[in-house]
Amino acid sequence: MIKIGLIGCGRISKNHFEAIAQQPDAQCIACCDIIEDRAQEAAQQHNIPTWTTSYDQMLSDTNIDLISICTPSGLHPEHGIQAAKAGKHVLTEKPMACRLAEADELIKACDEAGVKLFVVLQNRLNPSIQLVRRAFEEGRFGQIYMITSNIFWTRPQDYYDMATWRGTWKLDGGAFMNQAAHYVDMVQWFGGPTEEVKSITATLARNIEAEDTGSAIIRFQGGTIGSINVTMLTYPKNLEGSITILGEKGTVCISGVAMNKIEHWEFTDHQPYDLELEKANTHPSSVYGFGHRLYYKDVIKCLLEKSEPISNGVEGRKSLYLLEQIYSSSG
Structure with a gap:
């Protein structure tokens, strides 16, 4: 125990x-x-x-x-x-x-x-994302040309006013660092090491130090182009949390409010699990999804069986490195 x-x-x-x-x-x-x-x-x-x-x-x-x-x-x-x-x-x-x-x-x-x-990078354990990762590791995409992620959520001013640390550079960061952190991780998980990052961030409507909206364009070392678009100003509620991967031999879009629904799945080859896509769709009541339960299951297994976790400090550092690149390139 x-x-x-x-x-x-x-x-x-x-x-x-x-x-x-x-x-x-x-x-x-x-x-x-x-x-x-x-x-x-x-x-x-x-x-x-x-x-x-x-x-x-x-x-x-x-x-x-x-x-x-x-x-x-x-x-x-x-x-x-x-x-x-x-x-x-x-x-x-x-x-x-x-x-x-x-x-x-x-x-x-x-x-x-x-x-x-x-x-805690629990979205890696979403059933839909696990299927994409399987296809990715099997090489079904071929060369990956583009990876895009959209995080169109809403956080009203009273959300930030609930605690003085929210939206501050010292303790929180903005939409990229906080709300979009899982999506930044997902893009780099599939994209790999970065070569170049360009971004624009802005504080358009919320009274906070950090940004409430931004876009980043990434060139990965393998040649893939990535983009991340994030805002906390979507009217009137959370709309989308998605990732799309466009490859030489396959195209996949995972959407919903928390990367929980397979919207498009098409490859030149066919595998038996392609017929079971609906089983991978979940229906979470919030943008947090169901990943924390699966994440703790992985952690407990790691501690009891001395196995490797799905995300350790080294993995967590990779997405933070990309986040720093996004902020530094925004000026």
Whole structure:
């Protein structure tokens, strides 16, 4: 049984608590938040035995094997390094940091402590995305010419006003760094190392430091051209979270609000699983999808069987590197 402590009982923590509760070989035994009422409420709602406002106190619990970090993005490295020094494995929400240098410090701390580092990139485990990845690894696309991703969501001003850290450069970043992080990861997962990035970002309607809208064009080292378009200003609700891959021998579009629905699937060859596409479509109630449950399943398997996770610190760093390129090229 893997015992878990969670820090940061805000918006995303619900997905973690519920996902952990569905794992037969894991249990969340403690939660922590600097806001006392929030920590206590989370413990009561999700049947967590212990809650605290002291992170040091939670880290001192020798029963805890893994710390799940759900605090603001800019605090992920600090909290992860503290956990690693306490001998705990580290699971951090995306992005693993707001700055690449801090991500490297986190990776180094986990390596030196001999603990595992997991970065939550749960959309990689979407059934639809897993099918695309299978086709990709089998070489069914041939040469890939273009990869595009659209994230047309909405985040009203009151979303940002709920917490002072939201939309700040220090602790959050903007639409690319926060909301589009999974899609940036997906584009680089299929595109590979980058050669050139050009982008435009703007703060068009929200009263925040960072951007609410932007577009990036990427040339990958293999020659593929990529593009990512993101806005938090879609009227009146979330519209699309998609990725399209155009190749020499195949074209695929995965859309829906969270890369959850196969819209187009066509290759020059045919495989038996092509007839089972509908089974890969899911119907999530939010843009978070169902990936956290599958992600924790992968993490627990890794810890118990000493297998390799689908996304570790090195993988998390790749998408953060691209995010830094997007921001630096926007001026």
